[in-house]
Every structure is written in structure tokens, then in C-alpha cells.
Amino acid sequence: MSAPQNSRETASSLLFLSPFLILFSVFLLFPILYSLYLSFYDSSQGFGLTNLRWVGLSNYFQILGIHWEGGAWKFNDPAFWWSLAVTFLYGGLSIPLGIAAALFLALLLNNKLYGKSFFRSAFFLPNILDMLVVGVIWTLIYAPKYGALAQISSAILGPEQFFNKVGPLASPYTALPAIVFAMVLKGAGFGMVLFLAALQNIPEAVYEAADIDGATKTQQFWYITLPLLQPIIFFMVITGIIGSLNAFTEIYAMTAGGPQIVIGEETLGSTSVAGYYLYKQFEGGRFGYAAAISYVLLAITLGITWIQQRFFAGDKR
Amino acid sequence: MNTQTVQAEPQTPAAQGGSPLRVVIFVTLFVAMIALCVGICGQLYKFLTMVAAAFAARGGDPAKAGEVMKNMAWMVDALTAATALALASITIRRWIATHAEQRAAFLRTFFLYLCLTAGVVVVLFPFFWMLCTSFKPAGTELLINTANPFDIVPAEPTITNFKKVLKLDAAPVSAEASQAVVDPVEAKKNFGTYFMNSLVVATLAAFLVTLFASMGGYVFAKKELPYKQQLFGVLMATMMIPGMMYMVPQFFMVCSMGLFGTKLAMILPHLASVFGIFMLKQFMETIPSSLIEAARIDGASEWQIFRVVIIPLAMPIILTLFLLTFLSHWSNFLWQLIVTDFENPLSITLPVGLALFRGQYTSDLGLIMSASCFSIVPIVILFLFAQRYFIEGMTQGAVKE
Numbered sequence: 001m002s003a004p005q006n007s008r009e010t011a012s013s014l015l016f017l018s019p020f021l022i023l024f025s026v027f028l029l030f031p032i033l034y035s036l037y038l039s040f041y042d043s044s045q046g047f048g049l050t051n052l053r054w055v056g057l058s059n060y061f062q063i064l065g066i067h068w069e070g071g072a073w074k075f076n077d078p079a080f081w082w083s084l085a086v087t088f089l090y091g092g093l094s095i096p097l098g099i100a101a102a103l104f105l106a107l108l109l110n111n112k113l114y115g116k117s118f119f120r121s122a123f124f125l126p127n128i129l130d131m132l133v134v135g136v137i138w139t140l141i142y143a144p145k146y147g148a149l150a151q152i153s154s155a156i157l158g159p160e161q162f163f164n165k166v167g168p169l170a171s172p173y174t175a176l177p178a179i180v181f182a183m184v185l186k187g188a189g190f191g192m193v194l195f196l197a198a199l200q201n202i203p204e205a206v207y208e209a210a211d212i213d214g215a216t217k218t219q220q221f222w223y224i225t226l227p228l229l230q231p232i233i234f235f236m237v238i239t240g241i242i243g244s245l246n247a248f249t250e251i252y253a254m255t256a257g258g259p260q261i262v263i264g265e266e267t268l269g270s271t272s273v274a275g276y277y278l279y280k281q282f283e284g285g286r287f288g289y290a291a292a293i294s295y296v297l298l299a300i301t302l303g304i305t306w307i308q309q310r311f312f313a314g315d316k317r
Numbered sequence: 318m319n320t321q322t323v324q325a326e327p328q329t330p331a332a333q334g335g336s337p338l339r340v341v342i343f344v345t346l347f348v349a350m351i352a353l354c355v356g357i358c359g360q361l362y363k364f365l366t367m368v369a370a371a372f373a374a375r376g377g378d379p380a381k382a383g384e385v386m387k388n389m390a391w392m393v394d395a396l397t398a399a400t401a402l403a404l405a406s407i408t409i410r411r412w413i414a415t416h417a418e419q420r421a422a423f424l425r426t427f428f429l430y431l432c433l434t435a436g437v438v439v440v441l442f443p444f445f446w447m448l449c450t451s452f453k454p455a456g457t458e459l460l461i462n463t464a465n466p467f468d469i470v471p472a473e474p475t476i477t478n479f480k481k482v483l484k485l486d487a488a489p490v491s492a493e494a495s496q497a498v499v500d501p502v503e504a505k506k507n508f509g510t511y512f513m514n515s516l517v518v519a520t521l522a523a524f525l526v527t528l529f530a531s532m533g534g535y536v537f538a539k540k541e542l543p544y545k546q547q548l549f550g551v552l553m554a555t556m557m558i559p560g561m562m563y564m565v566p567q568f569f570m571v572c573s574m575g576l577f578g579t580k581l582a583m584i585l586p587h588l589a590s591v592f593g594i595f596m597l598k599q600f601m602e603t604i605p606s607s608l609i610e611a612a613r614i615d616g617a618s619e620w621q622i623f624r625v626v627i628i629p630l631a632m633p634i635i636l637t638l639f640l641l642t643f644l645s646h647w648s649n650f651l652w653q654l655i656v657t658d659f660e661n662p663l664s665i666t667l668p669v670g671l672a673l674f675r676g677q678y679t680s681d682l683g684l685i686m687s688a689s690c691f692s693i694v695p696i697v698i699l700f701l702f703a704q705r706y707f708i709e710g711m712t713q714g715a716v717k718e
Contacts, residue, residue: 012619013542019618020533021590028555031566038565081535108432122437128700128707130648132668133692136675137443140682146459148446186441193712249650269706275561291565295572
């Protein structure tokens with residue numbers, strides 16, 4: 001290809017790419033630096049975009065630091081560390097349960113069945129529905145007295161019980177598991193479709209060979225099916241971790257970070273995950289602080305990804 | 318007969334069917350399933366009559382609606398009974414006619430269907446409940462009320478809730494009521510407006526994202542550009558960044574552009590879809606380059622090649638991206654909440670509107686449920702028509718990674 005033709009090709013490529021590239025640099029690349037810049041400022045003087053004061057690294061010290069007080073080391077911002085703990089608890093509950101539910105449904109559907117596509121679609125459907133609306137509906141299901149769960153449980157157990165008097169979302173010990181349950185039911189269909197596709201790719205001959213060797217169905221599951229599904233499980237763990245670090249809407253819709261729980265001297269929100277805590281800082285007008293938190297969360301995400309990449313690369317070899 | 322079976326298949330003792338415990342289990346399950354079927358059929362047909370009655374009531378004649386319900390009542394009973402009988406006779410005949418190992422296989426299938434049906438009921442119950450409750454008149458929203466011991470499907474469906482949610486119940490009862498409705502901004506704060514806002518935002522965003530991603534994907538798949546691979550690497554790297562990260566800086570940017578509270582603010586920061594580029598690049602790489610060469614020799618311009626050759630061939634994947642982007646903007650709550658100007662009804666989208674609405678009517682089941690319908694029902698209908706695109710599109714990216 002001659003040189004002028006080559007530069008024409010480059011020009012037309014750039015022209016095709018330009019709308020995307022401009023939007024990408026302005027709204028996806030630039031904000032990363034802008035966010036870093038903002039994280040060195042403090043806006044707690046009063047709500048306003050122009051009311052920024054240079055504070056250097058002090059936002060980061062406030063988030064991550066500890067200080068000596070009353071004969072013990074204390075976190076500068078215990079609510080942030082607590083929100084990280086809640087996030088990991090949320091992920092630790094929802095990821096294994098989500099994988100188990102998806103795998104269970106996939107194993108059920110991986111049989112000769114009439115109406116297979118109906119079941120597949122029915123389980124998949126809640127995935128695409130609006131998270132906030134689903135959260136609101138589940139709040140009504142969990143609500144004491146008038147909620148569906150309270151009504152059904154009162155019919156069976158009588159009115160003097162937990163679901164009717166308190167409701168799962170009002171107790172600090174059950175609020176997070178209740179959210180996890182709703183989200184697992186919403187998301188199970190997605191993993192199910194992934195698992196189902198992978199299960200159908202496993203050749204029948206593998207199982208026949210195992211049958212001849214005298215392996216039981218349970219052994220076949222643990223030693224054949226599960227190892228072959230490992231990439232899917234790995235994928236679901238990664239997306240699950242990113243999902244729990246980004247979790248916000250379900251918390252906003254169902255508990256708004258509450259109910260409060262007292263640990264030591266601190267009163268903390270029992271479902272206040274990191275994403276929700278970040279939003280609360282933002283909502284309170286502490287923009288610089290929120291930007292600094294988002295940088296800390298980015299570092300955690302990248303750290304987890306790095307560990308997984310290493311772990312996964314080692315696994316491949 | 319039984320012993321023969323055992324000898325023939327010694328590894329599977331579960332295959333023999335005759336033990337008393339098994340029979341007891343089977344009978345119990347069988348009765349439970351019949352009860353379940355009767356219940357489901359009953360509720361389903363009640364639901365159908367409800368729809369019929371709602372159609373009849375549209376003419377404004379509630380007496381006629383009651384009549385329709387009454388006329389259909391015997392049909393409901395007859396159909397339920399027939400279904401139950403048919404199921405029972407089919408099951409019993411099969412049970413008697415089959416061999417022991419086939420009985421075991423049958424039991425297995427039976428368990429399978431039982432589990433799956435129970436799963437579907439649990440997963441879809443919230444939405445069924447939502448739909449039914451939204452049609453219930455005030456005071457009977459509870460599952461267990463004085464009028465009916467177990468009431469999911471409304472006995473006397475009304476559309477009052479929808480009228481209230483759309484602020485169409487403007488019949489001035491008192492002077493204060495008519496005063497309240499006069500405020501045009503307040504009157505515009507209804508779910509009809511929110512629905513249109515969401516529709517505009519999601520459609521416009523989906524169209525632009527798809528257009529820009531197709532153009533970009535075409536470059537990455539088929540065209541020459543210096544440092545193309547490195548650029549693609551940068552794009553992929555940004556996919557790692559959690560979305561929460563962008564909340565603060567994008568908000569500042571949108572505000573300094575003076576876009577706060579506009580629909581453009583909801584769309585603009587999300588127009589560059591790296592996922593879309595990735596998806597379209599993957600697909601467009603499978604289009605043979607000879608087609609492009611042929612078009613070029615025929616004298617087509619670059620834009621003509623893109624429009625006439627690439628777009629039609631990539632249509633399925635473009636449609637998928639369109640649907641997925643539409644969906645993500647339909648339910649992008651956090652960002653829309655942040656940039657919404659609550660004084661301006663034209664900037665309130667469905668999820669934000671619902672969050673606002675719930676603050677006012679905390680425990681009014683009927684109203685909240687009918688408000689939820691505006692977001693859920695259109696997507697369910699869309700899913701029924703385009704489920705292949707949704708399921709394949711959403712899972713495809715995962716499998717390839």
C-alpha cells in the first residue's frame with residue numbers, strides 16, 4: 001500500500017473512531033485524573049461545587065488513618081472500615097449462594113425436559129428488571145404486618161412471631177441476609193444460563209467412561225462436572241466481587257444502610273456497604289472525601305484483580 | 318420381576334419401586350402436587366377473569382364487570398377440576414402400567430418438575446404479587462383480609478390505583494382537592510411523565526451508544542490505525558474500574574457544563590461504551606474482509622462500506638447491544654438520582670420517581686405496586702419478544718472472556 005493511501009486509511013479510521021474516542025477521553029479517562037485532583041480538596045465548609053479548599057493528603061489520612069485516644073488505637077473513620085467489612089460479608093454471602101443456586105438450577109435443567117426453554121426464560125427474567133423496583137417490591141414482601149411474608153407466616157405460625165412483628169429488614173442481624181436472599185433470587189438465572197451452556201458442552205463419553213470405572217454420581221459431580229465448570233465459577237466470583245463493591249441500589253431501596261447496630265462505642269449501619277457509604281458522603285456534600293474513598297475502593301478492586309490474575313495464571317500452568 | 322430387575326442392574330438399588338416407604342412418599346407428593354396444580358389453576362383462571370372483567374369495566378359499567386366474573390366462575394371451576402382429573406388419571410395410569418425402573422425414572426422426572434415449578438413460583442412470585450396488588454381496591458391489599466382468607470388475585474379489580482399514580486383522579490371532591498391539583502408542576506409529577514422521560518433517555522442513549530460503538534468496533538475489527546492494539550488495551554483496562562469511581566468527577570463535570578437536571582446529563586457520560594466496542598469488534602472480526610475489498614473495488618466510499626456492508630451483517634449483534642444499553646439506562650438509578658432536579662418533572666425518570674413516590678406513600682401497597690408496574694411490565698413484554706437477544710447477549714460476553 002502506498003503512503004498517501006495509508007494516511008487516508010488512518011484518517012478515515014480516526015473519523016470513524018472520533019465520536020467514541022472523544023466521549024471516552026472526556027467522560028472515562030479524564031475523570032480518573034479529575035477525581036484524583038478532587039480528592040485533595042475539602043468541601044465540607046458548606047454545600048457547593050465552588051466551595052473547595054486544598055487539604056493535600058488529609059482526606060486519605062482521615063479515611064485510612066488511626067489515632068491514639070483513651071489508651072487505645074482508634075480508626076479515624078470507623079464507619080469506612082465497617083462499610084468495607086459489610087461489603088465483604090455481603091460478597092461472602094451472595095457469591096457462594098448465588099453460585100450454588102445457579103448451579104442447582106442448571107443441574108436441574110440439564111435433563112431431558114418438556115418446557116425447558118420456558119423454565120430457562122422464567123428464571124432469567126428477573127435479571128433484566130430494574131434493581132430499584134425489585135428492591136422496593138422485596139421491601140414490601142419483607143414488611144411487617146402488611147408484607148407478603150408477614151401475612152403468609154402469620155397464617156402458619158400465628159401473629160406473634162418475628163416476620164410479623166419486626167420483619168427481616170428491621171433487625172440488624174437479618175437485614176443483610178434478607179437482601180442477599182432477594183438478590184440471589186434475582187440473579188440466579190444469569191449464572192444458570194452460563195452453567196447450562198457449559199454443562200451441555202461436556203461430552204457424554206466422559207460420564208460413560210466414569211460409569212465403567214465405577215464412579216458414583218456424586219463422585220462424577222465432584223471430580224468431573226465441577227472441575228470442568230471452574231472457568232464459569234471463576235468468572236462469577238470476579239463479577240460478584242465487583243458487584244458487591246458497586247452495590248448501592250439494592251441497599252438504597254431496601255434498608256437505606258440501616259438498621260443501626262452498636263459495636264463498641266460506635267453506632268453503625270448494619271447494611272451500609274462501601275458503595276452506599278460513598279454515596280452518603282457525596283450526598284452530604286463532602287465531595288473531596290467521596291473522591292478519596294473512591295480511590296481507595298479502586299485500589300482495593302485492582303488489588304483483588306491482581307491477586308486473582310496471579311492465582312488464575314498459576315492455575316493454568 | 319423385581320428380583321430380575323435387581324439382578325439386571327445391581328448398581329442402582331434405587332431403581333426398584335415397590336417398597337412401602339416409597340409408595341407413601343409418592344402418594345404424599347402426588348397429593349401435594351395435585352393441590353398445588355388446583356391452586357395454581359384456580360389463581361390463574363381467576364387472573365384471566367380479572368383481565369376480562371377489567372376489559373368489561375373499561376366501558377364504565379362495574380355491574381357488567383361483576384356479571385362477567387359470575388359468568389366465568391363455572392368455567393374456572395370446571396377447568397380446574399378437569400385439569401386435576403386429567404393429571405390424576407394420567408399419573409395413575411402411568412404408575413400402574415410401568416415397570417419398576419421406569420417408575421423410578423418417572424419419580425425422578427416428577428421431582429425435577431416439582432423443584433423447577435417451586436423455583437419458578439418463588440422467583441416470579443414478587444412480580445405476580447405486584448401485578449395483582451396493583452389492581453386491588455383500597456383496603457383489600459393484604460394477602461389475608463377479612464373478605465377473603467387467601468387473596469392474591471383481586472376479587473374486584475379496579476384501576477383506581479393507576480388513576481391515582483397517573484394523577485388522573487382529578488375529580489374535584491372538595492375545594493382543597495381542586496386547589497391542590499391546579500399546580501401544573503405537581504400535576505406533571507406523575508408516572509406517565511416519568512415513563513416518557515425514561516423512554517426518551519433509554520432510547521436516545523441506546524441509539525447513540527450503538528451508533529458510536531459500531532463505528533468504533535468497525536475500526537478495531539477491520540481498519541488500519543497506528544497504535545490500534547495499544548488503544549484497545551487502554552479501553553479494556555478501563556473496564557476494570559468500578560462504576561462508583563466515576564460518580565464524583567462526572568457529577569462535577571456535568572454541573573460545570575450547566576447540564577444538571579437535564580436528560581442530556583443522564584445520557585452524555587455513558588455514551589462511550591467500552592463493552593459495546595468489545596462486543597461489536599468480536600462479531601465484526603468474523604465478517605470476511607473480501608466483502609469489504611469487493612465493495613471498495615466497486616467504488617464504495619468508506620461510509621458506504623460501513624452502512625451497506627457492515628451494518629446489515631452485524632445487525633443481530635447491534636440489536637443486542639441496543640437492547641442491553643436500553644436496559645442499563647432504564648434502570649441506571651444511582652446516576653439518574655444524582656443528576657435529577659426534583660423541581661423539574663421532566664428530569665425525573667421511573668426509578669427516581671418510584672423512590673420519591675415511596676417516600677410519600679410508605680405503606681400503601683396498591684399505589685406503590687401500580688407505580689412499579691410502569692417499570693416492570695414494559696420490560697417483561699420486551700423480554701417475551703426478544704428473549705433470545707437478551708439471554709445470548711448478556712451471557713455471550715461472559716463466555717468469551
